Amino acid sequence: MPRCLLRNGQLVADEWLYLAEAAAQDLAVTANAPLIVPFSQWQSEPDSLRVRGGRLGVLLSPSDQIEALAPHLARFALVAAQFPGPGEGRGYTQARLLRERWNFTGELRASGYVRRDQLFFMARCGFNSFELPQSELPDAARAFATFTAAYQTCNDAGLPLKLPRDIPANA
């Protein structure tokens, strides 16, 4: 069964495979299925991955530097930031840097420990797709409307913010 995820507010079946999943399913990594490869692997064995014809995504670990990824960004249709546990917060900065400094317009995915209570903040940082546990999926989209106001201006397109404001604020 394909993974289900929340993308642009919609529940969709995930067409992407992680490299490890592809390997486990005995699919050749040179096939044309869209494939998400760990950034470390992209750096260490680029040749086998660069010749692929299919779409490529990259999986960032929290300690990966966006500056190191930036020169390769045009090659990727998707960037997934990994959240290994509930306290992880580096992905929020990675997302903002990708969207705001490097103008990445592809799919930006939150992967790993992702729960509905984080979605509002993740979305504001620029994530537009979310791998949630099965049990969280039905209600999760409601989380984007947790707050309808904000003090900061971020990547808010698509969020139901009625009162977005940057400082200076207008009463």
Place this chain on the structure above:
Amino acid sequence: MYRYDLTDKTLVKERVAQFRDQTRRYLDGSLSEDEFRGLRLRNGLYIQRHAPMLRVAIPYGLLSSIQLRTLAKIARRYDRGYGHFTTRQNIQYNWPKLNEVPDILAELAEVEMHAIQTSGNCIRNITSDHLAGVTANELEDPRPWCEIIRQWSTFHPEFTYLPRKFKIAVTGAPQDRAASLVHDVGVHIVRGPTGDIGFEILAGGGLGRTPIIGQVVRAFLPREHLLTYLTAILRIYNLEGRRDNLTKARIKILVRSMGIEEFTRRVEAEWELLRGAGPRVEDTEVARMRGFFTPPAYLARPDTQPDAHRETAFRAWYRYNTAPHKVPGYRAVYVSLKKPGSPPGDATDAQMDLVADLADRYSFGEARVTHTQNLLLADVEQHKTYELWQALQAADLATPNIGTLTDMICCPGLDFCSLANAGSIDVAKLINERFDDYDYIYDLGEIDVKMSGCMNACGHHHVGNIGILGVDKGGEEWYQITIGGAAGADASLGSVIGPSVAKMQVPETIARILDVYVQRRRPEERFLDTVRRLGVKPFKERVYAALLAA
């Protein structure tokens, strides 16, 4: 004071709804204990020794009388009739019921208050000088800047899952009454080379297991760049701060391991990249915020001293519990929460109600919480201080000890806190019992005692002139004593005098330390300065000269 607009009101109401939903999901089992912990902590809710503890934010310590009455009502209705004011100008309730916390938050929202980000690994309440706006020598009232930072940091999407908690203090006067040098970031209002108002930015201060004094990252930051500069600091910290070890996760450890030069280089480089993108603090926004903190309608009053014919008790109180005001004929009046025998910083619901009434009657309807765990009525007409004193005295709120030995800072300790190794409230009581002679206390002059029940240092013992740290020794409560710490503009960390002492020996230990001071001080020399001049040695020798009596 700042008044909520539609954005603020919407946010706190939506926060109540969010937390109500999270609590419901925890109680019905769909959120695990672990998952709920991270969520409740961001709302100031700890699970403590006896019950949950709820910390409510009091931004930069400022309260309207209406808000203070609501805090009293919450203490009465949802708690056991009291609250505990903290060194970060917040209030804590020790006995709320978990399922009632959403209702408490709803009551707070009604009076423009909340518990957002009062714990958890995020940007905490912004603290400031409790004499802001009334002290004569400040460059500028820091509170508009505190409010600008409060709004920017509230639900900041990028900085909600930091490596560890993050505390910011802002001051505008040369005296640092907010302990800004032991904050993750200290913001000092200063004048730049061309005379413009801007900020000196410090980072990397903190107490806890590894006490460190903050260091200057930027000597002068033009004021419009305040938020981009804070963003740069937080961003470097969010990416580079340690997440593998809770005790090494504060920014102070990052600054220390990188070195201040490299940390500064990283922050400046990041700032260069983001400063153009904003958020820039425009003059119109500063003007709007300043508009919330304009001086009240002071009356023209002569600057007089209290009548000499008043009783000694009043004159002592006036001397110690009131502070000069920049407007002639006015005083700032401390409401002492340090009555001997009562836990330092605690106030009952009736006391809070009374202070709210007195604020309405004598101080333009506002009260403040001080870093030293007292309350303050900032704008009292000098000639009304006598009747105010009478009213405070009747409610046990006029203990004339502000700035003296018995004005102790103290954490809740073993009695309430699940982290503590040892009691602190009962030690405060022992100290009060031993030192009950006000002539002696006044003769000692300015001296601050700070006490923490464990290494987490909520009682700021490292920066106490006398610091007392509770340690666990084979299941018994022992206390390590430091001297020479200070929290102000000349902040320093205290030095340990020697082996820890048993609980009953703490008062005698302090008595011996004070004996050395009294014998060796120079005329008008403060305790702190005597310790700095003499070093620890003579104090240590006296304390451990003969076996301490148990």
